[in-house]
Amino acid sequence: MQAKLLLENIGQIRKANVTFGDLTVLVGPQATGKSIFLQFLKLLVDSGHVLAELKRYGLDWDRKVEAFFDIYFGEGMQIAWRPKESRVAFNENDFDLHDLVSRQRKDKEESLFYIPAQRVLTLRDGWPRPFTDYNPGDPFAVREFSEKLRLLMEQEFRLVSQLFPQSKRLKREFREALQKTVFTGFGLTVDKYHSQKRLVLGGQNTTLPYMVWSAGQREFVPLLLGFYWLLPPARGKRRASLEWVVIEELEMGLHPLAIEVTLLLVLDLLARGYKVCLSTHSAHVLEFVWALRVFQEYHVQPEALLDLFNTQKSPQMLKLSKDVFDKIAKVYYFEPETGQTRDISNLDPGSATAFEAGWGGLSEFSGRVADVVARAVANQPGKSPA
Secondary structure, eight states, rough: OOOOOEEHHHEEEEEEEEEOSSSEEEOOOOTTSSSHHHHHHHHHTTHHHHHHHHHHHTTTOOOOOOHHHHHTTTTTGGGGBBTTEEEEEEETTEEOOHHHHHHSOOOOOEEEEEEEEETGGGGTTTTEOOOGGGGGSSSSHHHHHHHHHIIIIIITTTTOOEEOOOOOOSOOEEEHHIIIIIOOOOEEEEEETTTTTEEEEEEETEOOOOSOOOOHHHHHHHHHHHHHHHEEESSSSSOOTEEEEEOOOOOTTTTHHHHHHHHHHHHHHHHHOOOOEEEEOOHHHHHHHHHHHHHHTTTTTTTTTHOOOOOOOOOOHHHHHHHHHTTTTTEEEEEESSSSSEEEOOOOOOSSHHHHHHHGGGGGGHHHHOOOOOOOOOSTTTTTOO
């Protein structure tokens, strides 16, 4: 059974109705509700875990939904909840938010791992910040992700000095691609500065501290550590009880070639059986989903997926393409004019609806550029478009 989440009259959202696939992609302009929707998914899937973590760190909302919104979604977000109008339903069961934030819950096991868009904030001077290093009004998703990275570094990687390349976490093809597109000859290592551990980029007798990294490297390293959390070195495919992964704006700060490698890492998550939800402003993501749907429709060989990424067809990569090939992908557009979601999973460029034909706005500009250039050239005497 496919999971479903319905939100009505919450923040910018008038009605968001999403049926999740193995891969679910949310698109739309900024401030249309994608983030609050995904944070609600985390809350409903992991309500016992979320409440237990907030209480463990001494946060109190006095059983009031509005106060809880400020703690969980971030300061000022209580205005998003309208008691007489707001509605939440998960798997077609309505949730009473007051009841949800009032009762003690026994199930404290975590099922969903959340990588927020603000992940660059998780590193201070090159080291993950603890949960308590943030302000009480900072979003829970950011604080918890940062705490997870801290635990990863101080427990699992406590005796590890070389974090990239890391053969126990990433396939060789992934390591080689990241070396070319993100790290460009450097490795990611643990160093000490005045007895304080820190992450640095090192290579050829050079050490680069966090403040001189490129913007893309600062964005990518927390994301990489998040993938390390999800790709355990043991034979188990997934970590503990985790079933869901949310990644907000995976393309943040990355060159298009680096986005391609990051998508390959997402394929690895899918192959391991995680249900993955992405929010994105990158056409690269939807181009992949469109290609996957076409390949499935015409029953092409799964290895065609590897051609998309120009990657080696090694035995493990061929296995990955087979494991991913039959996954169900869904795409939803968060429409700013109406505050509603539109299912654009077909990604039909010939669709009569502009939001589907333009892939939620992500392909509109390139199409418009082509049309304008063609018309402009055609109007020049003795000229015709190439």
